[in-house]
Amino acid sequence: KETASLLSHNAREEVKDCQDPGVSSSTRKGSSSDGPILAFPSISTADFQFDHEKASDIIVEKVEESMDKLGNAKLVLVDLTRGSKILSLVRAKAAQKNINPKKFFTFVGDITKLYSEGGLRCTVIANAANWRLKPGGGGVNAAIFNAAGPDLEVATKEQAKSLVPGSAVVVPLPSTSPLSSKEGVTHVIHVLGPNMNPHRPNCLGGDYVKGCQILQKAYTSLFEGFLSIVS
Ligand code: AR6
Structure with missing residues (x-):
């Protein structure tokens, strides 16, 4: 419960303190005049132990590549804590x-509660999945499958059995x-990143x-998947 209220506090603070000129107050409230938003976690940098310097170079390079294709859509990199090194x-x-900070920014909060606790409406969220596309296992994968309930497991099975x-x-x-119903998410994009953890x-x-x-x-693949939904 304490963790939940801390996260909620962090998310609210991020909204309140946000210096980012790109995040308009209507974006934070999820106004329909704003374009669709993809919220994504940093793939592979926690349980899969991928180097943060290298991962951050790749995130920025790939975001930069997609900028011209986004139209009025936006990308948001999310992590749980204000002290997040990757953020x-x-x-x-x-x-x-x-x-362009209007098209790409970072946000502190739980990716499963971005609207209810952070006031940021993201219609598409990405998951750092496992190859079997199974619930559980910890990290953001467990959080998303728990928050979505059994519907996500069923819907996932209809699309794919596993990921490379x-x-x-x-x-x-x-x-x-x-x-x-609570967060306004219409799509989840499962992504499988490289694994550097010998126990996985x-x-x-x-x-x-x-x-x-x-x-x-x-x-x-993640950004192409998002563009295929919004274009
Ligand atoms: N909201 C936002 N970000 C989160 C959340 C959350 N609720 N939970 C974690 N993060 P990880 P990986 C951040 O370990 O390294 C799973 O067990 C976290 O701080 O979830 O790709 C799968 O089943 C980090 O920045 O994913 C796979 O087996 C980022 O999400 C394996 O872990 C990714 O951390 C995948 O490992």
Whole structure:
């Protein structure tokens, strides 16, 4: 309960303190005049132990590549805590590259409660999935499957049985799911990133040449999946 209220507090603070000129108050309230938003976690950088410097370079590079295709849509990188290293790295690198803060920004909060606790309406959210597309396992995967209820598991099975590293699958979320009714989420995109953790399947054993290629492919698939929904 304490963690929940802390997260909620953080999310509200982010809204209140947000210096980012790109996040208009109507975006935060989820006004319909704003374009669709994809909220995504940093793929592979927690349980899968991918290097944060390398991951942040890839996130910024891939975001930059998609900028021209977004139209009025936006991308938001989300993490749970204000002290998130990946969020600070990405913020700094995106600013260096002059990435339009109206189209890409970072947000502190639980990706399953962005609207109810953070006031940010994101119709599409990404999941850092496992290859079996199974619920549980911890991290953002467990949080999203728990919040969405059994509807997400059923809907996921209709789209795919498994994922190869570097790929993504778009899953339309039934309106009966609490994540749809409470948070306004219409689609979940499962993404499988590279794994550097020897205790998880398909570990790359420190091969960052392969790892970076797979993470690049993962973000390309994620952003293409999002664009296929909104275009
Ligand atoms: N809201 C926002 N961000 C979150 C949340 C949340 N509720 N929970 C975690 N994060 P991880 P991976 C952030 O470990 O490294 C799973 O067990 C977290 O701080 O979820 O790709 C799967 O089943 C980090 O920045 O994913 C796979 O087996 C980011 O989400 C494996 O872990 C990703 O952390 C995937 O590992």
